[in-house]
Amino acid sequence: MTQASICTIGDEILIGQIVDTNSSHISRALNAAGIQVTRMLSIADDRAAIISALGTELENNSIVIVTGGLGPTKDDITKAALAELSGASSYKTDQRQLEIIHGILSARGLDLLETNIAQASVPDTCEVIPNRLGTAPVMVFRFPAGKYGHESTLYSLPGVPFEALGALDDIISDIKAHNHVSDICHRTVMTFGMAESALAEMIAPWEDSLPAGMHLAYLPNPLNGVRLRLSMYGEGSKEEEERMIEAEISKLQNLLGDIIWSCCDDTLEACIGRKLAEAGKTVSAAESCTGGMISAMLTSVPGSSEYYLGSVTSYSNSVKTGVLGVPAETIGTFGAVSSECVAKMAEGVRRITGSDFSVATSGIAGPGGGSKEKPAGTVWIGVSSEEGTETYRMFFKGDRKRNIERFASNALNLLRIKICKETTK
Amino acid sequence: MTQASICTIGDEILIGQIVDTNSSHISRALNAAGIQVTRMLSIADDRAAIISALGTELENNSIVIVTGGLGPTKDDITKAALAELSGASSYKTDQRQLEIIHGILSARGLDLLETNIAQASVPDTCEVIPNRLGTAPVMVFRFPAGKYGHESTLYSLPGVPFEALGALDDIISDIKAHNHVSDICHRTVMTFGMAESALAEMIAPWEDSLPAGMHLAYLPNPLNGVRLRLSMYGEGSKEEEERMIEAEISKLQNLLGDIIWSCCDDTLEACIGRKLAEAGKTVSAAESCTGGMISAMLTSVPGSSEYYLGSVTSYSNSVKTGVLGVPAETIGTFGAVSSECVAKMAEGVRRITGSDFSVATSGIAGPGGGSKEKPAGTVWIGVSSEEGTETYRMFFKGDRKRNIERFASNALNLLRIKICKETTK
Numbered sequence: 001m002t003q004a005s006i007c008t009i010g011d012e013i014l015i016g017q018i019v020d021t022n023s024s025h026i027s028r029a030l031n032a033a034g035i036q037v038t039r040m041l042s043i044a045d046d047r048a049a050i051i052s053a054l055g056t057e058l059e060n061n062s063i064v065i066v067t068g069g070l071g072p073t074k075d076d077i078t079k080a081a082l083a084e085l086s087g088a089s090s091y092k093t094d095q096r097q098l099e100i101i102h103g104i105l106s107a108r109g110l111d112l113l114e115t116n117i118a119q120a121s122v123p124d125t126c127e128v129i130p131n132r133l134g135t136a137p138v139m140v141f142r143f144p145a146g147k148y149g150h151e152s153t154l155y156s157l158p159g160v161p162f163e164a165l166g167a168l169d170d171i172i173s174d175i176k177a178h179n180h181v182s183d184i185c186h187r188t189v190m191t192f193g194m195a196e197s198a199l200a201e202m203i204a205p206w207e208d209s210l211p212a213g214m215h216l217a218y219l220p221n222p223l224n225g226v227r228l229r230l231s232m233y234g235e236g237s238k239e240e241e242e243r244m245i246e247a248e249i250s251k252l253q254n255l256l257g258d259i260i261w262s263c264c265d266d267t268l269e270a271c272i273g274r275k276l277a278e279a280g281k282t283v284s285a286a287e288s289c290t291g292g293m294i295s296a297m298l299t300s301v302p303g304s305s306e307y308y309l310g311s312v313t314s315y316s317n318s319v320k321t322g323v324l325g326v327p328a329e330t331i332g333t334f335g336a337v338s339s340e341c342v343a344k345m346a347e348g349v350r351r352i353t354g355s356d357f358s359v360a361t362s363g364i365a366g367p368g369g370g371s372k373e374k375p376a377g378t379v380w381i382g383v384s385s386e387e388g389t390e391t392y393r394m395f396f397k398g399d400r401k402r403n404i405e406r407f408a409s410n411a412l413n414l415l416r417i418k419i420c421k422e423t424t425k
Numbered sequence: 426m427t428q429a430s431i432c433t434i435g436d437e438i439l440i441g442q443i444v445d446t447n448s449s450h451i452s453r454a455l456n457a458a459g460i461q462v463t464r465m466l467s468i469a470d471d472r473a474a475i476i477s478a479l480g481t482e483l484e485n486n487s488i489v490i491v492t493g494g495l496g497p498t499k500d501d502i503t504k505a506a507l508a509e510l511s512g513a514s515s516y517k518t519d520q521r522q523l524e525i526i527h528g529i530l531s532a533r534g535l536d537l538l539e540t541n542i543a544q545a546s547v548p549d550t551c552e553v554i555p556n557r558l559g560t561a562p563v564m565v566f567r568f569p570a571g572k573y574g575h576e577s578t579l580y581s582l583p584g585v586p587f588e589a590l591g592a593l594d595d596i597i598s599d600i601k602a603h604n605h606v607s608d609i610c611h612r613t614v615m616t617f618g619m620a621e622s623a624l625a626e627m628i629a630p631w632e633d634s635l636p637a638g639m640h641l642a643y644l645p646n647p648l649n650g651v652r653l654r655l656s657m658y659g660e661g662s663k664e665e666e667e668r669m670i671e672a673e674i675s676k677l678q679n680l681l682g683d684i685i686w687s688c689c690d691d692t693l694e695a696c697i698g699r700k701l702a703e704a705g706k707t708v709s710a711a712e713s714c715t716g717g718m719i720s721a722m723l724t725s726v727p728g729s730s731e732y733y734l735g736s737v738t739s740y741s742n743s744v745k746t747g748v749l750g751v752p753a754e755t756i757g758t759f760g761a762v763s764s765e766c767v768a769k770m771a772e773g774v775r776r777i778t779g780s781d782f783s784v785a786t787s788g789i790a791g792p793g794g795g796s797k798e799k800p801a802g803t804v805w806i807g808v809s810s811e812e813g814t815e816t817y818r819m820f821f822k823g824d825r826k827r828n829i830e831r832f833a834s835n836a837l838n839l840l841r842i843k844i845c846k847e848t849t850k
Contacts, residue, residue, distance in 0.1 A: 012644045014462045015611065016453030017654065017690075021444050023467070028441030037439045038474070040467035042448070045642070049463070071621060071643060113626050135622070160645070162827055186440065196496060197560070201538050217470075218496065219437045220585070229442065265442075285738075291729075292712075292720025295738045299716025302792055302825055310744035312737050313710075313720045319735035319778050323748065353744050367727055400727055402587060 001234060002179045004030055004063035005039045009050060009078050010159060013042045013068075022067045022157075022164045029168045034181045034234065035063065045069055050081040058143060058152045063175055068159030070119075070136040079123070079139075082156055086141045088123035095120075096130045097137040104135060126156075129170045134163040140174065153178065182234035185241040189249060190262040192225030192413045199226055203255055211244055222405045223297075224268055225261070225413075228252070261416065268412040269297045272419060276307035279423035281356040283415070285311035286324055286349035288336065289363035289379060293408040309353040314345065324348035337362050337374050339382075339391040346382035346389055358384045359415040365403045379407045383418045390418070426659060427604045429455055429488035430464045434475060434503050435584060438467045438493075447492045447582075447589045454593045459606045459659065460488065470494055475506040483568060483577045488600055493584030495544075495561040504548070504564075507581055511566045513548035520545075521555045522562040529560060551581075554595045559588040565599065578603065607659035610666040614674060615687040617650030617838045624651055628680055636669055647830045648722075649693055650686070650838075653677070686841065693837040694722040697844060701732035704848035706781040708840070710736035711749055711774035713761065714788040714804060718833040734778040739770065749773035762787050762799050764807075764816040771807035771814055783809045784840040790828045804832045808843045815843070 006023045013020050020042060027037040038061060043053045050069075057064045069078030083091070098120040105112050119135040122128055129138035139156040155171050157164045175181065191199065196218050200207075207216055213235045219227040230248060232241040249263055262271055276283055285294045295311040298304055312323050317336055320326040326344040334340040346360035363379030370376040377398065382391045392414060396406045431448045438445050445467060452462040463486060468478045475494075482489045494503030508516070523545040530537050544560040547553055554563035561583040568577045580596050582589045600606065616624065621643050625632075632641055638660045644652040655673060657666040674688055687696055701708055710719045720736040723729055739745040742761055746753050751769040759765040771785035788804025795801040802823065807816045817839060821831045 011640075011642050011656075012654070013449070014452055014465065015456045015654075015656075016449045016451070016462075017613070017644055017652070018646070019444065019446050019449045020465075024438070024441045024444045026441070027439055031440045037441075038469065039478070040439065040445075042465035044463065053464070108620075110620075110623065113622060115622055115626055162823055188442070195533075195535075197538065197540055198535065201540060215436075217436050219442050221443070227442065229437070229440075231436075231440075284744075287717075287720075290721075291724025291733075292710075292717035292722075292736060292738070295712075295717025296715075296721045297717075299738070299740065300826065300829070304716075305740055305794075308716075309741040310737065310739045310748070311717060312735065312748070313717070313724070314735045315724065315730055316734040316778070319709075322779075323735070323737070323777050352748050353741070354747075369730075398587060401725065404725070 002035045002063060002175070002181050003038045003061045004035050004065060005041065005057040005061040006037060007041045007043060007054060007057060007064060007066045008159070009043055009045060009066060009069035011045045014044050022159065022161055025161070025165050026065055026067070026168065029172060031184055031186065033172045033176065034183045035175060036184065036233070045077055047077055047081045047084070050078065051085050054085055054154065058148045058154060062150055062152050062179060064152065064154045065157065065171070066154060067157045067164050070156065070158050078156060082139065082141060082154070083123035083125070086123060086125035086143075088125040090124050091121045092124050093121050094128040094130070094137055097128060100130055100132055101135045129167060129174070131158060131163055131167055133166040134158055134160055136163070138167045138171065183238040183241070184234055185232045185238060185245055187230050187245045187249060187263070188265040189228045189230075189252060189260055190224060190266050191228065191256065191259045192261050192268070194226065194259050196220050196226050203252065206251055206255060210248060214244065214248065222402060223409045225409075227265070261413070268409060268416055270301050272298070272412060272416050273301045273304055273307060275416070275419045275423060276357070277303075279419075281419070281423060282307050282309050283357045283359070284309045284349045284353040284355035285358060286345040286360040287311060287313045288315060288320070288345070288361055289365045290361045290404055290408045290411065291315065293404055294359060294361065294411055297408060297412065309355045312349050312352070320345060323352070325351070335374070337364060337378060337380055339380055339393070342380040342382035343384070343389045343391050346384035350384050356385060357415065357419055359411050360384070361407055361411050363407055365400045365407070367400060377403055379410075381407070381411045381414055383414050385418065385422055387422055427460045427488060427600070427606050428463045428486045429460050429490060430466065430482040430486040431462060432466045432468060432479060432482060432489060432491045433584070434468055434470060434491060434494035436470045439469050447584065447586055450586070450590050451490055451492070451593065454597060456609055456611065458597045458601070459608045460600060461609065461658065470502055472502055472506045472509070475503065476510050479510055479579065483573045483579060487575055487577050487604060489577065489579045490582065490596070491579060492582045492589050495581065495583050503581060507564065507566060507579070508548035508550070511548060511550035513550040515549050516546045517549050518546050519553040519555070519562055522553060525555055525557055526560045554592065554599070556583060556588055556592055558591040559583055559585055561588070563592045563596065608663040608666070609659055610657045610663060610670055612655050612670045612674060612688070613690040614653045614655075614677060614685055615649060615691050616653065616681065616684045617686050617693070619651065619684050621645050621651050628677065631676055631680055635673060639669065639673065647827060648834045650834075652690070686838070693834060693841055695726050697723070697837060697841050698726045698729055698732060700841070700844045700848060701782070702728070704844075706844070706848060707732050707734050708782045708784070709734045709774045709778040709780035710783060711770040711785040712736060712738045713740060713745070713770070713786055714790045715786045715829055715833045715836065716740065718829055719784060719786065719836055722833060722837065734780045737774050737777070745770060748777070750776065760799070762789060762803060762805055764805055764818070767805040767807035768809070768814045768816050771809035775809050781810060782840065782844055784836050785809070786832055786836050788832055790825045790832070792825060802828055804835075806832070806836045806839055808839050810843065810847055812847055
């Protein structure tokens with residue numbers, strides 16, 4: 001099986017100022033193409049460290065994907081390190097990339113600076129895949145079998161995420177043209193509302209009887225519940241492996257019932273969007289403690305304007321009463337964090353937007369701000385339609401960010417359940 | 426200088442199903458404590474790969490921090506690999522961790538399962554730091570100088586992010602108790618509105634004359650602009666290094682003027698929050714294309730209820746007219762994506778919430794949906810106060826997610842500028 005290593009270069013990663021998301025995107029694309037990622041590595045903007053680390057990765061993998069350190073600024077030294085690693089004697093200018101650089105800068109009305117021109121200059125030991133989305137080209141270094149004990153190829157990509165991802169299709173085509181690539185099968189089952197350990201105990205007998213060569217992984221995620229991933233690594237034919245995984249997923253569905261909300265890698269917001277679009281129904285949101293996160297999640301889905309009408313984030317009580325029409329007496333008697341208030345919020349936003357469904361939250365994300373009866377981490381969630389309004393109380397024990405995420409994902413899950421129930425009759 | 430490597434273990438990272446955020450948090454904490462992170466590595470749930478990779482990291486670093494692979498499920502094999510690496514002859518039960526496990530499960534009303542009890546069992550070669558936030562304890566393996574050429578310590582942490590982060594203080598105390606730790610100085614300057622290459626060209630002479638031992642890094646971020654980071658690695662005294670960095674930041678402020686919006690590691694939303702709280706002013710938002718993201722960013726700041734009143738996400742035109750009071754003729758004549766509409770949205774949300782300031786967006790995030798005059802990527806941003814309403818047109822060329830981020834961050838930046846101007850007279 002063709003094996004790859006992914007290396008990100010940049011001090012900013014090692015001091016923790018940015019989170020590396022490129023490696024995750026790249027590995028997903030490589031896996032889908034049947035290339036196994038064995039390691040991911042982040043190293044400093046340090047010439048010796050880059051050369052030493054990349055040499056080791058090339059010894060152990062036939063493909064090494066490098067991102068970062070190609071920027072126009074002085075702290076970026078990947079290109080010089082790759083020139084040394086590959087024994088380049090000089091640099092050459094790639095005319096196709098130079099034209100792209102011209103185009104990008106003139107479209108933005110910017111002058112062409114020397115640092116921009118230098119981006120098209122590459123070691124004479126590499127092939128170039130032009131980068132249409134930015135100024136730094138993709139460099140391809142091919143090493144003969146004599147160098148690392150087997151033929152190996154290093155691809156150097158820009159660190160800017162959308163440029164790195166934009167180059168992936170070209171790189172995977174190049175890998176497939178030069179290597180024998182077998183198939184990997186992955187299938188993901190999405191669950192919500194059950195903790196990892198309880199889930200594991202519940203499905204242990206099923207897991208123990210999985211066919212040889214089939215692997216199960218648990219992937220807990222605060223926004224989408226616990227994902228279960230079944231994998232087979234190209235030991236049989238792709239069709240046979242898909243059939244085997246499909247059979248195991250059927251057994252799992254019988255075991256877990258409606259804890260499973262999707263049998264593909266999915267998000268709650270995309271699932272809700274599909275259900276609403278299919279039924280020709282619309283939704284709105286009234287958010288207090290979630291502060292806009294539910295709306296941002298719902299509208300992250302392309303085409304969401306088809307079913308999402310809008311929302312009110314009512315952080316202050318005056319917006320709850322004045323905009324959403326929650327009676328002041330409701331807040332006075334029961335408090336803003338109450339079943340009564342969240343029901344009125346859900347009904348109010350449905351009335352003012354004219355949506356078929358709505359979801360509302362009112363809670364205390366923390367830190368601090370709660371009471372003995374309603375400690376930080378408490379949330380009331382309401383879901384409403386013309387068939388009625390239901391409310392739920394939940395409690396979580398995290399920091400502010402984690403609580404907001406849990407509030408929002410549980411609200412979306414309750415909304416999903418209500419939509420499924422009322423649109424599939 | 427004490428050097429550390431951070432290793433995350435888990436197939437889910439290598440196939441790209443989750444993004445590793447632990448390494449970033451851990452490295453930030455280590456750097457702040459004066460420990461240099463030389464590498465980050467992600468490896469598979471594979472016993473041989475774990476043992477081999479951790480051995481290499483222990484040879485090259487005196488500290489190795491491992492996260493992940495300690496869950497209660499069968500795919501987690503880190504503990505067994507560490508037992509083998511450290512030459513353990515048996516397992517022992519840590520009574521303190523067992524008590525914590527009891528407490529966590531009974532608080533949740535759950536039965537104690539065998540898999541839960543097994544979490545308190547550790548190789549006899551390790552010391553335990555109890556984990557109060559979860560069931561898997563932190564394991565500390567100390568290797569004498571004879572093993573890897575120098576004394577080295579491996580800390581194994583749970584992979585669940587809030588548990589891993591919760592253990593960091595204890596681990597850093599332990600590192601400081603056993604190693605000589607020198608100081609690292611980092612200072613970050615935040616800029617907005619200038620591309621990395623233009624910024625680099627503008628400050629090149631200053632950069633070239635930086636004192637020896639001082640390093641500059643450029644960290645572009647779609648949400649907060651380009652961060653500039655100055656670092657010194659403990660060659661002089663901490664006070665001396667801080668003074669030197671301070672002097673360079675003063676020069677940079679003279680060069681860049683109001684492109685710099687903060688001289689510490691900051692977010693636009695936190696900066697806006699401080700300005701509003703200081704001035705005793707309030708804010709609201711009317712969002713169309715940003716779909717709740719501006720609100721979610723503003724409310725991510727603890728204490729934001731002091732100055733943030735609420736928002737309306739008006740995705741449909743009926744919410745723009747019905748809730749925000751945008752005249753139907755405005756939309757009919759100029760379209761929803763227009764200076765006129767976004768001004769009415771900003772004024773409307775200020776009126777219905779009673780806030781002092783407001784920000785509004787209307788644009789086309791894509792994919793598709795635009796026209797020749799207003800292609801996808803176009804946004805109108807409005808900012809309003811009793812002193813008046815201003816609107817701005819901007820254009821970005823990214824995918825949906827990236828466009829939404831750019832729209833939201835530019836809206837926050839324009840809001841910040843208006844607040845600064847009007848509250849510091």
